[in-house]
Amino acid sequence: MEASxxxxxxxxxxxxxxxxxxxGFHNSPTSLIAQKAEVGTGTIYRYFESKDDLIEALHxxxxxxxxxxxxxxVPENAPIRERFIRIHANILNFLINNPFEFKFLxxxxxxxxxxxxKREKASGCDSPLALLFCEGIQQQIIKDLPEPVLFALSFGPxxxxxxxxxxxxxxxxxxxxxxxxxxxWDAVKR
Amino acid sequence: MEASxxxxxxxxxxxxxxxxxxxGFHNSPTSLIAQKAEVGTGTIYRYFESKDDLIEALHxxxxxxxxxxxxxxVPENAPIRERFIRIHANILNFLINNPFEFKFLxxxxxxxxxxxxKREKASGCDSPLALLFCEGIQQQIIKDLPEPVLFALSFGPxxxxxxxxxxxxxxxxxxxxxxxxxxxWDAVKR
Amino acid sequence: MEASxxxxxxxxxxxxxxxxxxxGFHNSPTSLIAQKAEVGTGTIYRYFESKDDLIEALHxxxxxxxxxxxxxxVPENAPIRERFIRIHANILNFLINNPFEFKFLxxxxxxxxxxxxKREKASGCDSPLALLFCEGIQQQIIKDLPEPVLFALSFGPxxxxxxxxxxxxxxxxxxxxxxxxxxxWDAVKR
Amino acid sequence: MEASxxxxxxxxxxxxxxxxxxxGFHNSPTSLIAQKAEVGTGTIYRYFESKDDLIEALHxxxxxxxxxxxxxxVPENAPIRERFIRIHANILNFLINNPFEFKFLxxxxxxxxxxxxKREKASGCDSPLALLFCEGIQQQIIKDLPEPVLFALSFGPxxxxxxxxxxxxxxxxxxxxxxxxxxxWDAVKR
DNA sequence: TATGAATGAGCATTCATTCAT
DNA sequence: AATGAATGAATGCTCATTCAT
Numbered sequence: 001m002e003a004s005x006x007x008x009x010x011x012x013x014x015x016x017x018x019x020x021x022x023x024g025f026h027n028s029p030t031s032l033i034a035q036k037a038e039v040g041t042g043t044i045y046r047y048f049e050s051k052d053d054l055i056e057a058l059h060x061x062x063x064x065x066x067x068x069x070x071x072x073x074v075p076e077n078a079p080i081r082e083r084f085i086r087i088h089a090n091i092l093n094f095l096i097n098n099p100f101e102f103k104f105l106x107x108x109x110x111x112x113x114x115x116x117x118k119r120e121k122a123s124g125c126d127s128p129l130a131l132l133f134c135e136g137i138q139q140q141i142i143k144d145l146p147e148p149v150l151f152a153l154s155f156g157p158x159x160x161x162x163x164x165x166x167x168x169x170x171x172x173x174x175x176x177x178x179x180x181x182x183x184x185w186d187a188v189k190r
Numbered sequence: 191m192e193a194s195x196x197x198x199x200x201x202x203x204x205x206x207x208x209x210x211x212x213x214g215f216h217n218s219p220t221s222l223i224a225q226k227a228e229v230g231t232g233t234i235y236r237y238f239e240s241k242d243d244l245i246e247a248l249h250x251x252x253x254x255x256x257x258x259x260x261x262x263x264v265p266e267n268a269p270i271r272e273r274f275i276r277i278h279a280n281i282l283n284f285l286i287n288n289p290f291e292f293k294f295l296x297x298x299x300x301x302x303x304x305x306x307x308k309r310e311k312a313s314g315c316d317s318p319l320a321l322l323f324c325e326g327i328q329q330q331i332i333k334d335l336p337e338p339v340l341f342a343l344s345f346g347p348x349x350x351x352x353x354x355x356x357x358x359x360x361x362x363x364x365x366x367x368x369x370x371x372x373x374x375w376d377a378v379k380r
Numbered sequence: 381m382e383a384s385x386x387x388x389x390x391x392x393x394x395x396x397x398x399x400x401x402x403x404g405f406h407n408s409p410t411s412l413i414a415q416k417a418e419v420g421t422g423t424i425y426r427y428f429e430s431k432d433d434l435i436e437a438l439h440x441x442x443x444x445x446x447x448x449x450x451x452x453x454v455p456e457n458a459p460i461r462e463r464f465i466r467i468h469a470n471i472l473n474f475l476i477n478n479p480f481e482f483k484f485l486x487x488x489x490x491x492x493x494x495x496x497x498k499r500e501k502a503s504g505c506d507s508p509l510a511l512l513f514c515e516g517i518q519q520q521i522i523k524d525l526p527e528p529v530l531f532a533l534s535f536g537p538x539x540x541x542x543x544x545x546x547x548x549x550x551x552x553x554x555x556x557x558x559x560x561x562x563x564x565w566d567a568v569k570r
Numbered sequence: 571m572e573a574s575x576x577x578x579x580x581x582x583x584x585x586x587x588x589x590x591x592x593x594g595f596h597n598s599p600t601s602l603i604a605q606k607a608e609v610g611t612g613t614i615y616r617y618f619e620s621k622d623d624l625i626e627a628l629h630x631x632x633x634x635x636x637x638x639x640x641x642x643x644v645p646e647n648a649p650i651r652e653r654f655i656r657i658h659a660n661i662l663n664f665l666i667n668n669p670f671e672f673k674f675l676x677x678x679x680x681x682x683x684x685x686x687x688k689r690e691k692a693s694g695c696d697s698p699l700a701l702l703f704c705e706g707i708q709q710q711i712i713k714d715l716p717e718p719v720l721f722a723l724s725f726g727p728x729x730x731x732x733x734x735x736x737x738x739x740x741x742x743x744x745x746x747x748x749x750x751x752x753x754x755w756d757a758v759k760r
Numbered sequence: 761t762a763t764g765a766a767t768g769a770g771c772a773t774t775c776a777t778t779c780a781t
Numbered sequence: 782a783a784t785g786a787a788t789g790a791a792t793g794c795t796c797a798t799t800c801a802t
Contacts, residue, residue, distance in 0.1 A: 008762090024301065025216075026216035029795080029796055031764090031797090034764090039762080039763085040762055040763035040764055041763075041765090041797095041798090042762070042764065042765095042798085042799075043762055043763070044798095045797095045798070046762075050797080050798080051796095110296045110297050111214060143369075143373060145366075145370070145373065146360070148350075148351070148354050148360040149347075149369070149370050151350065152346075152347040152348075152350035152351045152354070152370070153347045153374065153377070156342070156345075156346025156348070156349060156350040157339075157342040157346040157377070158342075158346070159346060160338075160341065160342030160345065160346040160349075161338070161339065164342070170336070170338040176336065179339075180335070180339050180342070183333060183335070183339075183343055183377045183378065184377060186376045186377050186379075187343070187347070187374060187376050187377035188373065198786090198787085219770080219771060220772060220773080221771080221772090221789095224789095229787075229788085230787060230789055231772090231773085231788080231789060231790095232773085232774075232775080232789065232790095233786080233787055233788070233789095234773095235772090235773070235774080236786070240772080240773080241772065241773090388765090388766085404681060405596075406595075406596035407682075409792060409793080410792075410793060410794080411793090414768095419767085420766060420767040420768055421768060421769095421794085422766070422768065422769095422794085423765080423766055423768095425793090425795080426765070426766075430793080430794080431792095431793065487680050490676050490680045491594065492594070525746075525749060525750070525753070526740070526746065528731070528740040529746060529749070529750050529753075532727040532728075532730035532731045532734070533727045533750065533754065533757070535726075535730065536727040536728070536729060536730040537719075537723045537726040537727070538722075538726070539726060539730075540721065540725065541718070541719065541722045544722070549718070550716070550718040556716065556719060559713075559715060559719075560715070560719050560722070560723065563713060563715065563719075563723055563757045563758065564723065566756045566759075567723070567727070567753045567754060567756050568753065569756075599776080600775075600777085601775075601776090601785090604784095604785090609784085610784035610785055611777090611784075611785055611786090612778075612779080612784055612785065612786095613782085613785095615777070615778080616783075620776080620777080621775095621776065621777090
């Protein structure tokens with residue numbers, strides 16, 4: 001009748017996510033995380049080597065979650081523009097509906113953690129988005145620009161909008177979302 | 191023949207900027223900042239009320255620096271497109287040539303500090319960029335979208351590119367820069 | 381076989397009492413207290429919210445100790461004079477045998493802590509001593525003076541003597557003690 | 571037309587007295603004292619070797635002030651009782667009218683400073699009060715008790731009353747003052 | 761396996777004192 | 782003589798991590 005092994009691990013992850021998102025990594029004592037997860041302080045260290053390791057694990061989890069959301073309702077044979085918009089809408093919706101996750105990621109990528117991670121990746125010509133860009137370039141539908149540039153053009157605006165929306169300085173409606181993605185498309189299309 | 195009164199203050203600011211950029215706010219002991227600035231620990235507190243106050247001052251300084259750079263070589267009567275590209279190029283160049291400043295700002299805007307600041311501003315229909323958008327919309331050259339959206343479309347990509355460049359995952363040449371800004375313009379133009 | 385839960389708390393209290401008494405509140409680093417109590421610095425903060433809180437707790441403890449000593453061997457139906465002398469002898473003996481406690485209290489009542497406490501109390505017509513005075517006044521055995529005056533007349537000398545004795549400038553024998561309390565009685569009796 | 575040498579010294583002493591009385595020795599930065607005295611921080615160290623030295627000097631000043639007040643209106647040939655009451659009234663009035671001085675002394679005598687001083691003195695059979703006691707004992711008007719005991723009996727109540735009055739927990743009228751001193755006399759008289 | 765009491769290194773901040781001007 | 786900017790030792794408190802139970 002006890003919680004299963006994985007239950008505690010994920011209880012810790014869930015608690016940590018929320019607390020990190022709200023307080024920042026450095027204002028989130030492990031003791032507080034343990035408390036919210038309803039486990040002992042020491043228990044965290046049975047599942048994670050250190051606080052840093054916990055943060056890393058959280059990031060991995062999120063990366064996978066996003067990956068799994070990316071291609072929802074993206075028919076392989078749909079036109080490139082449609083797929084482009086669909087993919088970005090997927091991410092945008094995910095982030096808006098999961099503000100803790102968004103805040104966590106923003107912090108993560110602005111910390112020594114994220115910096116490292118990015119350096120490791122670098123040449124990630126493997127993501128669905130990268131593939132889409134390749135395809136579009138070959139078909140001469142998308143501008144022949146380096147992948148990071150296309151990524152910046154299409155993804156940068158998404159992040160900015162989500163940030164504004166979550167901070168409450170701007171209300172992102174379904175309508176505006178689609179118009180924006182459409183404009184984003186104008187940037188990358190030929 | 192000694193350092194002038196302001197010298198110490200700016201030595202502290204310079205040292206702090208660099209250390210904050212490299213280690214993050216929370217891994218930057220005031221003692222380390224003092225050491226790098228070649229002043230006593232206590233001296234920091236003659237010029238700044240607290241570490242937070244130092245961070246704030248640094249932000250104010252940067253804000254002004256950026257503001258002063260924004261309109262370089264932007265002839266008032268130039269076409270909107272040209273002014274748009276010029277302004278973004280100014281910021282982009284500034285950030286690329288001042289990586290410490292960029293890293294500091296990234297952190298700042300992902301911390302309680304930046305959040306607060308943003309909330310205060312919010313309705314910033316006063317920046318040169320906002321004015322340019324207004325003008326463009328009136329002249330039916332720029333899409334009739336809310337200012338935050340236009341801002342996201344044009345500014346988001348810039349930030350992403352600078353980040354990549356500074357992290358070393360991508361080398362941003364003058365050429366690519368201009369092509370990117372041109373694509374950015376495609377996103378906001380009618 | 382290890383120390384019980386309360387052991388550490390009281391080890392801290394004991395160490396703190398002694399160090400405060402000898403060095404004063406402000407010359408008693410928490411680190412020194414921890415060292416003497418043979419616990420880690422941080423441990424103090426598991427039992428007390430702050431150094432101030434520790435001081436407060438120490439005072440509460442002492443107040444109770446004194447209260448429990450006050451009425452030793454004070455038969456309820458003994459003559460008022462006898463009870464008066466007995467009570468004062470009890471306190472006097474307690475203070476002389478517990479010089480750390482005495483020095484602590486002297487400091488406490490000359491600090492913001494003590495001042496506050498006194499203001500809260502003020503109308504303490506509840507102590508055994510106050511009751512004794514009331515009774516004595518009614519029976520026209522004790523002068524009809526305000527309670528603070530009677531308190532000053534009987535308690536002031538006690539404190540002065542203890543101070544002298546503990547400072548070593550005067551040796552308080554059992555004999556002198558009783559003579560003094562008898563003289564003190566002369567001051568309050570009709 | 572500049573302040574004379576002594577002016578600065580006494581400005582510092584006056585400022586220090588007030589600040590010490592209000593904030594305690596340890597919450598009274600020398601910089602604050604200097605500010606209130608309208609001198610530079612460093613100037614304090616031209617007149618006093620250290621903060622401790624300043625405290626010591628303040629005490630010496632006060633001791634002398636009290637000494638000079640002690641024998642006001644005390645006719646040498648008046649009866650012992652009258653002189654006893656007069657002397658105590660003098661001190662009591664001085665302390666009540668000079669609360670800063672009182673608070674300073676209370677602190678002083680409960681700090682390492684005061685403790686030392688007392689140990690040095692010890693056998694002070696030289697004060698006017700001590701002489702009065704000697705005389706009274708010889709004339710068999712005052713109880714034959716050691717001087718510290720007589721001192722405690724007569725002086726202890728005075729201090730307690732002043733403390734209550736200054737703390738505001740009790741209003742000491744001229745009337746009560748005299749009644750109290752009269753009761754105090756009952757304690758020491760044969 | 762899970763716990764949480766204990767630890768102590770680490771940090772922001774204060775302030776007595778010095779010394780160049 | 783007077784100043785006050787500069788100093789850095791000292792201190793209260795936090796929190797990641799360990800380990801005995």
